[in-house]
Amino acid sequence: MERRVKKTYIISTIVENKPGVLHKASNMFRCRGFNIDSISVGPTEHKDLSRMTITIKGDSATVEQVVKQLAKLIDVIKVSALSLGSTVVRELALVKLHVADARARSDIINYANVFRSRVVDVAPGSITVEVTGSPDKIDAFITLASTFGIKEIARTGITALVRG
Amino acid sequence: MVEMSGAQALIEALYKEKVEVIFGLPGGAMIPVYDVLRDSKIRHILGRHEQSVAHMAEGFARASGRVGVCMATSGPGATNLVTGIANAYMDSSSIVAVTGQVPTSMIGKDAFQEVDIIGITTPITKHNFQPRYASEIPKTVKMAFHIASTGRPGPVLIDIPKDVQSNTADMIFPNKVEIRGYNPNISPHPLQVKKAIDLLTKAEKPVIMAGGGVILSNASQKLQAMAELLLAPVVTTLMSKGCFPENHPLSLGVLGMHGSAEANKLILEADVLLAAGARFSDRTTGKIEEFCPDTKIIHIDIDPSEIGKNKAIDVPIVGDLSKTLDMLYDSLAKRLEKREDSPWLRRVRQTREEFKGKMIDQGEDLAPPKLLKKLRELLPNKAVITTEVGQNQMWASLYFKVFEPRTFISSGGLGTMGFGFPAAIGAKVARPDVPVVDIAGDGSFAMTANSLATSVLEKIPVIVVILNNSMLGMVAQWQRLFYNRRYSAVELGAAPDFVKLAEAFGAQGFRIGSLDEFTKVVKGALKSEVTTVIDVPISPEENVFPMVPAGKGLKDTIYG
Numbered sequence: 001m002e003r004r005v006k007k008t009y010i011i012s013t014i015v016e017n018k019p020g021v022l023h024k025a026s027n028m029f030r031c032r033g034f035n036i037d038s039i040s041v042g043p044t045e046h047k048d049l050s051r052m053t054i055t056i057k058g059d060s061a062t063v064e065q066v067v068k069q070l071a072k073l074i075d076v077i078k079v080s081a082l083s084l085g086s087t088v089v090r091e092l093a094l095v096k097l098h099v100a101d102a103r104a105r106s107d108i109i110n111y112a113n114v115f116r117s118r119v120v121d122v123a124p125g126s127i128t129v130e131v132t133g134s135p136d137k138i139d140a141f142i143t144l145a146s147t148f149g150i151k152e153i154a155r156t157g158i159t160a161l162v163r164g
Numbered sequence: 165m166v167e168m169s170g171a172q173a174l175i176e177a178l179y180k181e182k183v184e185v186i187f188g189l190p191g192g193a194m195i196p197v198y199d200v201l202r203d204s205k206i207r208h209i210l211g212r213h214e215q216s217v218a219h220m221a222e223g224f225a226r227a228s229g230r231v232g233v234c235m236a237t238s239g240p241g242a243t244n245l246v247t248g249i250a251n252a253y254m255d256s257s258s259i260v261a262v263t264g265q266v267p268t269s270m271i272g273k274d275a276f277q278e279v280d281i282i283g284i285t286t287p288i289t290k291h292n293f294q295p296r297y298a299s300e301i302p303k304t305v306k307m308a309f310h311i312a313s314t315g316r317p318g319p320v321l322i323d324i325p326k327d328v329q330s331n332t333a334d335m336i337f338p339n340k341v342e343i344r345g346y347n348p349n350i351s352p353h354p355l356q357v358k359k360a361i362d363l364l365t366k367a368e369k370p371v372i373m374a375g376g377g378v379i380l381s382n383a384s385q386k387l388q389a390m391a392e393l394l395l396a397p398v399v400t401t402l403m404s405k406g407c408f409p410e411n412h413p414l415s416l417g418v419l420g421m422h423g424s425a426e427a428n429k430l431i432l433e434a435d436v437l438l439a440a441g442a443r444f445s446d447r448t449t450g451k452i453e454e455f456c457p458d459t460k461i462i463h464i465d466i467d468p469s470e471i472g473k474n475k476a477i478d479v480p481i482v483g484d485l486s487k488t489l490d491m492l493y494d495s496l497a498k499r500l501e502k503r504e505d506s507p508w509l510r511r512v513r514q515t516r517e518e519f520k521g522k523m524i525d526q527g528e529d530l531a532p533p534k535l536l537k538k539l540r541e542l543l544p545n546k547a548v549i550t551t552e553v554g555q556n557q558m559w560a561s562l563y564f565k566v567f568e569p570r571t572f573i574s575s576g577g578l579g580t581m582g583f584g585f586p587a588a589i590g591a592k593v594a595r596p597d598v599p600v601v602d603i604a605g606d607g608s609f610a611m612t613a614n615s616l617a618t619s620v621l622e623k624i625p626v627i628v629v630i631l632n633n634s635m636l637g638m639v640a641q642w643q644r645l646f647y648n649r650r651y652s653a654v655e656l657g658a659a660p661d662f663v664k665l666a667e668a669f670g671a672q673g674f675r676i677g678s679l680d681e682f683t684k685v686v687k688g689a690l691k692s693e694v695t696t697v698i699d700v701p702i703s704p705e706e707n708v709f710p711m712v713p714a715g716k717g718l719k720d721t722i723y724g
Contacts, residue, residue, distance in 0.1 A: 016345065020294075024286055031287045061472065068469035074291040074311060077345040 008037065009063045010055050010087065010160050013070055014078040017043065017050040021075045025052060028069050034062065038091075038157030049077065053159045086163050092156045093138045094120070096128045098149035108148060115141050126151055165336055170298030171196040171329040173337075174262070175204050177305035180337060183233050185209060185224065185593055187217040191237020192277060193264030196329035209593065209622050212614040214241050216586035218248020219612070221259045223590025225252075226573045227548050227600075229382065231313050232259040232590060238266055239277030242323070243284065247580060249319045250288040254577025255403060256376060258317035260308050267327040268296055281323050290318030296325070299333035306341045315348025316467040317380055350466060352483030352491060359479045360438075360462045361495045367436035367460075369508045370396035373419070376403030376576070377441015377465060377485050384408065384569045386489040387440060393496055395506050396438065399427040401448050402557075403576040404441070406566035416512070420448040421712045422558035425519040428710065428718040430512060432456060439463045441485045444474040445577065454717030464488045519723075529679050530702055532559040532631050536603070538679055539629065540564055542686045547571065547599045548591045552584040552608030555637035558708045560603040582611030588626040589619050599627065599690050606632040607656055616669035619695040627689045628697045630662055633704040641707050642714075666697035675699040 015021050022041055029036050037055040044051050056066060063081050070079045099105050105127060112119055112129045115137065121128035131141045135158060142153065168176070174197055178186070185207045190198040201208055211217035214236040221232030236245045242263040252259045266275040282294050291311050295304045301324070308320040364370060372394070378387050384407045391398050391414050398408045399419040408415055417424030419431055431437070437459045442448070449455040452475055462479040463471055471480040481488055528534075536559060543549075545567045551557040551574040566572040573591055575583035588602040602609075609630050619626055633640075640654040666673030671694050674685045682700065689696035709724035 020282065023283065027286050065469065065473060068471075072467070072469050074343060074346045 004059045004061075006057055006059050008055055008057050010053065010082040010084070010089065010158060011063070011066060011070070012080050012082055012160055013052045013054070013076055014044065015050050015052055016075040016077065017048050018075070021050070022052070024073055024075060025070060028073065029066070032065070032069060034058070034066050038155070040157040040159045042159070051159075053157070055158050082160055082162060087160050088163055089134055089158055089160045090132060091135050091138055091158050093131045093142070094128055094154045095131060095142060095145050096126055096151040096153070097145050098151055099125055099127050100148070104148055108145075111141075111144055117141065165334040167332055167334050169196065169200070169330055169332050170295075170301050170324065171200045173298060173301040173333075173335045174305065174324065174329070175200045175206065176335075177302045177337060178233065179204065179206060181231070181305065181309045183231070186233045186235055187211055187220040187224070187590065188235030189214050189217055189237070189241060190235075191239075191241045191264060193238035193266060193326045194235065194241075194329075196326065197235070197262070197264070197324070209618060209624075211586070212617050213612065214244030215247045215582065216612045216615045216618070218245045218259065218261060219251065219580075219583050219586035220590035220593070220615075220618075221261070222248065222252045222255075222257045223550060223573055223587030224594045225257050225259055225590075226587070227570055227591035228594035229570065230258075230594070231309055232257070233262070234259060235262045237264045237277065238281070239279045241277075242279055242281040246284060246288070247578075249285055249321065251575055251578040251580045251583060252319040253288040253290070255575065256317050256380060257319065258312040259319045260312050261319060261321045263321065263323045264329070265294065265323045265325040268325045269327070271325065281321065285321050288319070289321050292321040292323065294323040294325070295328055297333065298328050298331040299335065301328070302335050302337040303341060306338050307343060310341055310343070311346065315346075316377075348466070350483050352464070352481045352488040356479060356481045357488065357491050357495075360481060360492060361499070363436050363460050363462060363479060364394060364438065364492070364496060365499050367394070367396075369433055369435045369511075370394050371431050371434035371437050372396045372398045373431065373437055373439045373442050374398055374400045374404045374407050375440060375442025376401065378404050378407040379569045381441065381466070381485040382569070383440075383486040383489055386486060386493065388412070390438075390489055390493055390496075393493065393500060393502075395503055395509055397430060397509075397512050399423075399431055401442055401445070401576070402561055402574055405561060405574070406572040407569045409567040410565040411567060418561050419718070421450065421714075422562060422708050422710065423712070423718070423721070424562060425710050425721065425723060426512070426515050428712065428721045430515055432718055433511070434459050437461045440489070441465060443470050446474075449475070449718070450712045450720075451715060451717040454719060528703065530682070530700055532556075532702060532706065533563040534679065535631070535682065535700060536560060536563040538682060539601070539603075539686065542683060542690070543599055543601065545571075547601060548573065548588075548595055550574065550584040550588040550591060550600070550602045552602065552604045553579045553581045554605050554608060555633075555641065555706070555708050556603050556605035556608065556631045558638070559631065562708070564603065581608040583608075585609060585612050585626075585628060586615045588628070589615060589624050592624045592626050601627045601629060604628050604630045605637055606630055606634060606662070607636045609662070610656075610660065613665060616666065616671050616695060616697075620670040623693070625693055625695050627686070628695070630697065630699050631702050632662070632699050633702050633706060634658060635704045637704075637706070638708070640704065644705075644707070646713065662697055662699040666695070671695040671697055673697045673699065675701070677701075
């Protein structure tokens with residue numbers, strides 16, 4: 001029964017850093033009916049390798065299939081499903097807020113400080129805040145920000161590394 | 165290092181892979197390659213449609229155990245290959261497809277005959293490549309053959325832009341390649357093997373389900389030894405038909421939607437099921453929840469993703485089947501006494517008696533079961549059979565007994581009508597020493613009948629037996645059984661006249677009206693140097709039984 005419980009999983013893969021690899025990996029998800037929650041891709045310490053960090057919601061049987069199907073791709077070198085306890089997980093979001101007046105502006109700056117986030121742009125009528133942390137923390141900031149009115153959000157999706 | 169063009173490097177690399185024959189069709193974006201091919205020792209067999217050349221390559225691969233090669237030009241040439249590539253992917257056949265592409269400077273500009281064949285074939289190839297520099301070609305070909313033929317085999321596509329074919333470079337031809345993301349040689353885990361041995365030692369009613377992997381890993385003899393040691397009856401899938409002799413006392417035949425009565429019945433009584441290189445496809449298992457729900461299942465497969473994909477498994481073993489069977493056999497032979505009989509075998513014999521004769525001798529003279537039984541008598545055991553898809557295929561699966569691996573070639577996973585005839589041509593090229601017969605339906609054969617030109621002009625004689633009911637028979641059967649006889653778009657009428665069609669291409673055609681006539685014509689066809697098309701009119705009302713209705717379990721098999 002445990003196989004049926006849906007949870008969020010983080011799948012970390014090391015892939016060949018060359019054209020077409022992202023397509024091959026993401027296409028596999030679409031073909032087999034798996035849904036990607038977020039995906040982030042970037043270089044690693046080796047310039048011919050990239051890391052893809054993918055989060056999905058599913059039961060353990062689904063995650064097992066996702067890992068095996070990714071591993072089957074020739075351009076995928078290593079795949080692991082990370083367990084949250086032993087993993088450092090980070091995401092970055094840029095949140096552009098509506099600023100009604102001076103009071104709102106100072107409130108937003110105060111809240112941003114509480115979240116250890118940074119104000120990266122100020123304009124008449126808007127402030128852009130950069131929040132980094134776990135997805136939960138970002139969700140919490142966005143909930144708070146929505147009381148001021150959110151103009152735009154850009155989230156990077158999760159990236160993660162195993163501790164130690 | 166040798167300086168040569170990309171096209172020369174391609175043909176040289178194929179030659180180094182011991183390719184003797186290419187099935188193909190040229191076009192604008194492949195002219196540089198075809199120019200080199202003209203002077204090559206490799207035989208080129210000209211198809212009349214790219215779908216067929218891909219099927220020919222697959223027929224060649226499956227009859228020989230080697231890699232089949234097909235070629236097409238860019239755009240429509242490439243898209244026409246797609247069905248054939250998908251077929252090879254579903255049935256794990258090792259083919260390498262080479263396509264032309266517009267010059268690199270034109271890619272992405274919607275140029276004439278440009279299509280993104282890499283994007284299109286990503287989900288239906290084991291891997292695909294688009295070399296951007298001529299110098300990459302030798303290594304790319306080496307990798308393509310390595311990937312196509314090792315591990316779980318599959319199709320690989322190489323898409324070569326026209327300028328990459330024409331440009332020259334200093335070429336290095338590697339003797340081997342290492343691909344860091346690809347390690348096909350998986351040894352089975354000893355602990356898992358031990359678990360399987362424990363289960364099999366205690367099994368009272370073991371059944372072996374052999375899949376296509378048995379043929380792919382050339383493990384037929386090992387499987388037979390295992391079955392005899394365990395006294396385990398063997399069911400095959402459509403893909404593995406022939407891996408176990410169907411006249412062996414332990415053979416139950418093919419199981420599944422149109423499986424044999426005893427296979428569908430007895431597999432559900434097994435206490436331990438040894439699934440060897442099978443993938444638990446829906447046409448094989450029926451409703452998966454009702455497939456052996458209380459049976460302990462051991463699943464051996466070289467592809468880890470097959471394990472647990474469709475069915476939860478008690479003892480998964482990832483590894484080469486041949487190697488795994490060796491390990492299992494060595495231990496089991498020490499533990500198990502040689503026996504001649506068991507209560508389970510008595511049950512098997514009793515079940516076989518129950519169903520005996522129920523199906524095969526029914527119906528008119530030319531009813532497919534009788535006809536196929538006669539055809540079997542007329543052919544040597546080594547003859548290679550291909551089938552089309554639909555009723556003809558299921559009749560062949562049920563009533564045409566096969567005794568040797570690689571002698572039954574059918575489109576299993578994709579179910580591609582039109583597969584059988586070009587596959588027969590490919591198989592005949594691989595096995596010119598044996599007769600090759602396509603068991604066809606009128607609907608399927610019409611789809612790739614233009615390959616008659618190839619078979620006649622390239623002197624590749626095969627025999628086509630058309631079970632002609634002037635219907636898309638399988639769809640008609642479903643409409644009869646489940647849609648209250650409301651035929652919709654299944655009546656094909658009397659067109660074409662297949663005898664005249666065969667003759668128009670320079671083949672010989674016969675329409676037969678009796679079993680005696682059939683015998684005479686087949687005997688003649690076996691000696692003929694041209695392809696023979698035998699049109700056998702059968703009743704349009706004929707159904708294939710047994711049958712498991714779609715969505716039902718094997719226990720709901722209808723016997724007719």
